[in-house]
Amino acid sequence: MMKKKPLVIAHRGACGYLPEHTLEGKALAFAMGPDFVELDAILTRDDRAIVFHDHYLDAMTDVAEKFPDRKRNDGWHYAVDFSLSEVKSLRLHERINPDTGTAVYPGRFPASSQVRFEIPTLEEEIELIQGLNTSMGRQVGIYLEPKGPAFHRKEGKCIEDAVINIFREFGYTGRDSRCYIQSFLPESIRYMKDTLKSDLTMVQLIGDSTWKETPGVDYYRMLTPEGLDQVAGYADLIGPWMNQIVRDAGTGREPEYTNLVELAHKRKLDVHPYTFRVDALPSYVKSFDDLLGIFFLKMGVDGIFTDFPDRASGFLKRSGLR
Numbered sequence: 001m002m003k004k005k006p007l008v009i010a011h012r013g014a015c016g017y018l019p020e021h022t023l024e025g026k027a028l029a030f031a032m033g034p035d036f037v038e039l040d041a042i043l044t045r046d047d048r049a050i051v052f053h054d055h056y057l058d059a060m061t062d063v064a065e066k067f068p069d070r071k072r073n074d075g076w077h078y079a080v081d082f083s084l085s086e087v088k089s090l091r092l093h094e095r096i097n098p099d100t101g102t103a104v105y106p107g108r109f110p111a112s113s114q115v116r117f118e119i120p121t122l123e124e125e126i127e128l129i130q131g132l133n134t135s136m137g138r139q140v141g142i143y144l145e146p147k148g149p150a151f152h153r154k155e156g157k158c159i160e161d162a163v164i165n166i167f168r169e170f171g172y173t174g175r176d177s178r179c180y181i182q183s184f185l186p187e188s189i190r191y192m193k194d195t196l197k198s199d200l201t202m203v204q205l206i207g208d209s210t211w212k213e214t215p216g217v218d219y220y221r222m223l224t225p226e227g228l229d230q231v232a233g234y235a236d237l238i239g240p241w242m243n244q245i246v247r248d249a250g251t252g253r254e255p256e257y258t259n260l261v262e263l264a265h266k267r268k269l270d271v272h273p274y275t276f277r278v279d280a281l282p283s284y285v286k287s288f289d290d291l292l293g294i295f296f297l298k299m300g301v302d303g304i305f306t307d308f309p310d311r312a313s314g315f316l317k318r319s320g321l322r
Contacts, residue, residue, distance in 0.1 A: 005322050006296055007303030008312045009143050010034040011275050012053065016307035018109050019060065019094045021051045022117045023128055030132045032310035035303070036143040036180065037129060041122050041163050043152060048084040049122040049162045055079060055148055058098040061090040061119070080155050084121070092117040105279050122163065126170050141178030145205070149188040150214075160188060164196045174199045182239055184214045190234055203272070204235040206244060223260060228267050237270035237302070245273055245299055248282040255284040261299050274305035276312065289315055296321065 013025030014032060021040065029037050040053045056076035057063040063070075063077040066089065071077045079087060094111035095104045103111045120128075126142065133140055146159040163181070172179035182203035183189050192198045209219045221227040223244060231238060240260060247256035264271050273295065278288045285291045288308070292315045295301045306312045316322040 004302065006301065006316060007035040007272065008033070008309050008316065009272060009303055009305045010037045010309040011305040011307050012038055012040070014307070014309060016105075016108060016278060019092055019117050021053065021120070021125075022092060023120050023124065024117065026125060026128055027132065029309050030129070030136075030138070030140055033313040034140060034309040036141040036178075038305060039122070039125055039142060039144045040147050041144060041159065042079050042147045043155075043157050043159055043162060044079055044084045044087055045081055046083045047157065047162065049159075049166060050079065050084070050087060051120050051122055051125045052079060053147065055151055057082070057087075057090065059104075060095050061092050063090055064098075066090060080152070080157070087119050090119065092119055105277075107279055122166050123170075126166070130170065139178060141180065142172070143180045143182065143203075145182045146188065149183070149185055149191075160192050160196065164192060164198050164200075167198075167200070172200065175201055185217065186231075186234065193234065201237070202235045204231045204238050205274075206238055206240040208241060208244075223258075225263055228263055228269065232267040232269055235269070237272060238264055239272045239274055239305070242273040242276065242295070242304075243282075245271070245301065246282075246284070246294060248284060251283040253284075255282070255294075257299070261301055265300075270302040272303040272305065273301055276304050276306040276308070278308050278311060292316075293319075 010029035012020035014029035015025055018025035018028055026037055039051050041049045042052050042055060044050055056078050058077055067077060070081060094109050096102060096111050097104060129140060129142060146163045149159055152159040167179060171177060180201045180203055181192060182205050184205045184207050189202045189204060193202060206219050206222055207213055222231060245258055245260050249256055261271050281291060288311055292312060295304060304312060
């Protein structure tokens with residue numbers, strides 16, 4: 001049987017080149033030939049789904065300047081406290097460390113640029129992708145994470161309901177609609193499948209338990225044969241942290257190869273690790289191509305999330321994989 005062609009998933013657009021989750025960044029990513037573009041969705045105060053990664057707005061917008069009195073007691077300005085019109089008034093910029101004001105990735109689009117970027121709604125992003133598919137004769141899919149289901153529930157909102165309803169409005173209803181839903185929270189996937197009756201492809205993201213982003217989820221167990229057996233009962237594939245497939249043992253040391261891909265494939269789970277960045281290479285490689293060679297050719301992953309979709313697509317073409 002012919003092996004499926006590996007997928008390139010444009011992580012938050014082409015964010016190696018333009019600020020993440022902007023319409024401009026998604027259009028650039030689209031032109032770079034990915035199979036999917038990745039989106040994150042959160043809700044505003046007036047229950048509009050916007051495409052943004054963080055719950056707080058401080059790392060990527062001028063919210064602290066425009067709304068200095070709207071931060072919570074923890075010092076952050078949360079999107080859920082702002083209306084869509086207020087969110088749209090913000091200028092979006094390259095990701096910075098809010099404490100220092102310095103760019104997280106200094107070689108990327110200048111955070112100080114006065115180019116006007118804004119936060120898009122989920123509907124705007126979908127219309128852009130569908131429109132480009134029409135005008136360019138492509139079939140680029142959408143790969144979305146409804147961010148922080150537990151956080152939204154504490155705020156009296158349901159991010160999964162909002163996302164699934166919007167997808168249905170745009171015709172994304174089944175396995176053939178080129179739309180994947182990913183989550184770090186197993187209960188969120190089960191809710192979308194069992195309660196909302198969604199037949200979209202579901203992806204279990206696997207974090208590291210030390211990150212403490214999803215209390216109560218044992219990711220270490222999820223990486224075991226028994227844990228993967230459970231995942232295979234409700235999800236279609238997994239999205240692990242790349243270090244769970246090839247562990248970076250430190251500069252000057254050989255990487256440690258795990259059998260996660262093999263275990264997943266035995267359970268008919270495809271594997272899409274995250275996140276591959278030209279400007280954040282692990283210590284065991286000297287180039288991005290070296291890294292891609294290890295994951296695609298040696299480990300046999302089925303796709304990757306990358307900030308540089310052009311570089312990944314080019315590697316696969318040169319390697320005869322597409």
